[in-house]
Every structure is written in structure tokens, then in C-alpha cells.
Amino acid sequence: MRHALIRLFRLLKVPARWHVLKPDEAVYEITKRKFHNLLQGAAPSGTELSESDRSRLAAWWLVNVPHLEKSFRWATEIVIDDYQPSGLIPFIRAINPSARIFYRSHIHIRSELIAQPGSSQRRVWDFLWGFASYATRFVSHPVKAFVPAEVPARQVAYAPATTDPLDGLNKPLSAPQQRYHLDRINDRLKSLGQTPLDLSRPYFAQVARFDPSKGIATVIESYRLLRLRLRREGVADERAPQFLLAGHGAIDDIQGEEMFRWTREEAQRRAPDFAADIKAVTLPHSDQALNAALAGSLAATQLSDAEGFEVKVTEAxxxxxxxxxxxxxxxxxxxxxxxxxxxxxxxxxxxxAAHLYRLWADAGHRRRLERNVRARRSTAITVYNALRWLRLARGADPD
Known part of the structure; x- marks a missing residue:
């Protein structure tokens, strides 16, 4: 979504830049397990942000200041994209006191856990708020419960995550393009030791990172229940729908491979009779492959246990x-x-499982839903995203 936003801003002659922080795997270990997972309520009990973690983060932020300082000086508006760069805010305030700073919160913050005195969530939030409180605005997904009580109402703005209808994730694919990318998915499945997706059979899809919050256990169990029902009704296995779990990795998601292995093991453990039809695949970074995975599906799922504003629902x-x-x-x-x-x-x-069954068995119901989906215009796309940021830059609310 950021590539498309920057391209649009440049077409509009808005001088916008997108900077990436210097990578550090040790920092990502902290930010994934002790920021992301903790704030979403997905971390194991006892997970804590230690003093050594705080020191490592402080050192990382300091390393990133020199290569960002030039932009900090010329910019009139600076977006701090989620918790990882939050520690840069005091440096920005010192370098460019007049800059308007927007702290963009991307995740499902469990404010009710933060509100519990002495909780791990309380402690990590206090640490982050120590930096984010110096921002001009706190920009959250459009769910009031995602905003902890400490954030003053006058600072809060709401904006959804967005996608772009013209980029590789969403642009219409021709039949040969669709087949090409599904074939590449099958090549990847075979390289992972799995049988390929049978393209003569329908399949459901969940496109998401392999992450503790994505409800993967619910996906596997719902598919097991669906297949048991079909078996009771005498539906032959070769007619039954398959399930495709597909996603990209991310440089800062150090749990991706761990969760991918867990997914395959859980499918074998929980649904041994049907595990071969649960296709779990981590894909190389190809937007068109994810596009084809969703476009070819019978319907999609997003069975998350915690979620901000899921762009894959918009893309479906x-x-x-x-x-x-x-x-x-x-x-x-x-x-x-x-x-x-x-x-x-x-x-x-x-x-x-009951809804998946009806979507498979009742084509009329599925087509009615699809007509309604196509008739609904989404504002979670680049043009509206650009308008929201421009309104924020002028001191207004995004909507």
C-alpha cells in the first residue's frame, strides 16, 4: 500500500518519501514477540520487555538517526509507521521541533489488557507511550477499542489499512496469467514436500502471514469438521474442496517459519485424514501469486483471533x-x-465449517454474496488513503 501511495503523491507533486529502518534480527525478535504479540494478547504468559531489550532498542534507534536526519530536517509532516520506529520521535522533536508527527498504529491493541494494572501489556504500552505521546496525532484503525485510555481524544484520528486496485495484488489476471501463477504455487508446494493443489477441484483460501493471531488452528479445525460432514453425506474425497493457506514472509517477522512448521504439524495431528488437502505454502514475494490464490478460490476466510483492519478482506x-x-x-x-x-x-x-459447507453446496447463496461484494464500493484503497493523509497534514480529521 505504501508503494502505491508514494506513486500517487508524486503524480500529485506532493514531495513524499518512504524510508526503511536498518534491519536488525535481534530487534525484530523483541518487536514481534514483545510488542506485536503482547499488545494483541497472543504472547505466552510471562512474556516481558526486559531492561536488555530496552537497551537494544535504544541502540538501534540511535543507529538509524544519522541516515534519516536529512529527511527529519526538511519534512513538515513525518509518519512513524507503528511501534518499531517509535523511539525516533524524541530525536525528531529535537532536530525539527515544528514538524507534525503522526504515530500510525497498525495492530489490534488490546486496550482492556493494557487497562489491567501490573499486566505485561501495561508495562510495554507505558514504554511505547513514553515515545508516542510526543506525536501530534495518534492514527489508529477505525476501532475505538484499539486506542488506550492515555491517548487524549483530541490526538486520535482513525484510518483503515488500504490496498490498491491497480497493483499486482488486485489487478485482473487473464486466464493464462492466473494459471501461470497457480502453477508456480504448485511448484512451491511440491518443493515443500506437499501434493499440489488439484485445479480441477474447488478450494477455499486464507491468505495471511503465518502468525499466532491469524486463527490457523480454527482454520484447520473448521476444515476437518467440513470434511467429516461431507464424508457423512457420501461426498467422495475427490469432489471435496481443498484448503489453501498461503502467505509471504516479512523481514521483521521472525516467527513466520516457526508458525509455518507448526501449521503443517497441526494439520497432521488434528486432521490426519484430510491433511493432504490442507495446502500450506510460504510464497516468494510475488503479489500476483497472492492475487491468483484469492482469485481462484471458491471463497476466502479470515479467522483471526486478533486483527487490526485486514487488508486481505478488502482484497478478497x-x-x-x-x-x-x-x-x-x-x-x-x-x-x-x-x-x-x-x-x-x-x-x-x-x-x-457450517458457512464453508453452505458456500460449497449452495451456489445460489454464494453468487448472491458475490453480487453484493461487487456492488459494495470500498474506501480502503489508495486514493482515499492519500486524501486522509492530506487532510491530516492540513490539520483536519481524515474523514
């Missing part, structure tokens, strides 16, 4: 696909229950 909608999602975070705003998809409680595999 741009392809006219119904989504079965959990009623958590921003997903509840993205799916119109019974009209463009179905909403269920987090972890309710039985409900998910």
Missing part, C-alpha cells in the same frame, strides 16, 4: 469473493454479515 472483496471472518477488530467493519460474507466468534470452528 475487490475480486468479488465472499469471506468468512471473525467478529474481531476491523474485520467486523469489513464484512456485512449475511450480505458479503459471514461473521463468527473467534475460535468458533463449528460455525466456520
Amino acid at each position: 472483496g475487490l475480486k468479488g469473493k465472499a469471506v468468512v471472518g471473525t467478529r474481531v477488530g476491523g474485520i467486523a467493519l469489513q464484512i456485512q454479515d449475511g450480505k458479503t460474507g459471514h461473521l463468527i466468534a473467534a475460535g468458533d470452528a463449528a460455525a466456520a
Whole structure:
């Protein structure tokens, strides 16, 4: 979404730059497990931000100041994109006191856990808020519960995560292009020791990182329940739908490979009779491959246990696909229950299985949802994203 936003700003003659911090795997270990997972309520009990963690972060932020200082000086507005660069805010204030700083919060912050005195979430939030409190605005996904009580109401602005209808993730693919990318997915599956996706059979898809918050256990259990129902009804295995779990990695997601291995092991443990039809694949960075994975599916799922504003739900909608999602975070705003998809409680595999069954068995129901999806115009796309940031830059609220 950032590539598309910067391209649009340049077309509009808005001088915008996107900077990336110097990579450090030891820092990513801290930020993933002790910021991201803790604030989303997905970290194991006892996870704490230690003094050595704080020192490592401080050293990393200091290393990043020199190569960003020139931009800090000329910019009138600076966006701090989530918690990782939050420690740069005091440096920006010292270098360019007049700059307007926007702290962009991307995740599902569990404010109710932060509100508990003495909780791990309380301690890590206090650490981050010590930097973020110096920002001009706190920009959250459009869910009030994501904003902890310490953030003054006058500082809060709401804006969803966005995607772009014209980039590789969403642009329409021709039939040969679609087949090419699905074939590459199958090549990857075979390289991982799995049988390829049978393209003569339908499949459901969840496109997401392999992450503790993405509800992968619910995906596997719901698929097991679906297949047991089909077996009871006498549906031959070769007619049954498959399930594709696909995602990219990220340089700062040090849990991706660990969660991918867990996914494959969990499928074998929990659904041994059907594990061969649960295709779990980490893909090289190709937007078109993820596009093809969603576009070729019967319908999509997003069964997250915690979620900010899930861009993959928006992208499924741009392809006219119904989504079965959990009623958590921003997903509840993205799916119109019974009209463009179905909403269920987090972890309710039985409900998910029932909706998947109907989407497979009742083509009329599925097509009705798809018509509703195509008729619904999304504002979670680049043009609206650009307008929101320009309004914020002028001192207004984004919407």
C-alpha cells in the first residue's frame, strides 16, 4: 500500500518519501514477540520487555538517526509507521521541533489488557507511550477499542489499512496469467514436500502471514469438521474442496517459519485424514501469486483471533469473493454479515465449517454474496488513503 501511495503523491507533486529502518534480527525478535504479540494478547504468559531489550532498542534507534536526519530536517509532516520506529520521535522533536508527527498504529491493541494494572501489556504500552505521546496525532484503525485510555481524544484520528486496485495484488489476471501463477504455487508446494493443489477441484483460501493471531488452528479445525460432514453425506474425497493457506514472509517477522512448521504439524495431528488437502505454502514475494490464490478460490476466510483492519478482506472483496471472518477488530467493519460474507466468534470452528459447507453446496447463496461484494464500493484503497493523509497534514480529521 505504501508503494502505491508514494506513486500517487508524486503524480500529485506532493514531495513524499518512504524510508526503511536498518534491519536488525535481534530487534525484530523483541518487536514481534514483545510488542506485536503482547499488545494483541497472543504472547505466552510471562512474556516481558526486559531492561536488555530496552537497551537494544535504544541502540538501534540511535543507529538509524544519522541516515534519516536529512529527511527529519526538511519534512513538515513525518509518519512513524507503528511501534518499531517509535523511539525516533524524541530525536525528531529535537532536530525539527515544528514538524507534525503522526504515530500510525497498525495492530489490534488490546486496550482492556493494557487497562489491567501490573499486566505485561501495561508495562510495554507505558514504554511505547513514553515515545508516542510526543506525536501530534495518534492514527489508529477505525476501532475505538484499539486506542488506550492515555491517548487524549483530541490526538486520535482513525484510518483503515488500504490496498490498491491497480497493483499486482488486485489487478485482473487473464486466464493464462492466473494459471501461470497457480502453477508456480504448485511448484512451491511440491518443493515443500506437499501434493499440489488439484485445479480441477474447488478450494477455499486464507491468505495471511503465518502468525499466532491469524486463527490457523480454527482454520484447520473448521476444515476437518467440513470434511467429516461431507464424508457423512457420501461426498467422495475427490469432489471435496481443498484448503489453501498461503502467505509471504516479512523481514521483521521472525516467527513466520516457526508458525509455518507448526501449521503443517497441526494439520497432521488434528486432521490426519484430510491433511493432504490442507495446502500450506510460504510464497516468494510475488503479489500476483497472492492475487491468483484469492482469485481462484471458491471463497476466502479470515479467522483471526486478533486483527487490526485486514487488508486481505478488502482484497478478497475487490475480486468479488465472499469471506468468512471473525467478529474481531476491523474485520467486523469489513464484512456485512449475511450480505458479503459471514461473521463468527473467534475460535468458533463449528460455525466456520457450517458457512464453508453452505458456500460449497449452495451456489445460489454464494453468487448472491458475490453480487453484493461487487456492488459494495470500498474506501480502503489508495486514493482515499492519500486524501486522509492530506487532510491530516492540513490539520483536519481524515474523514
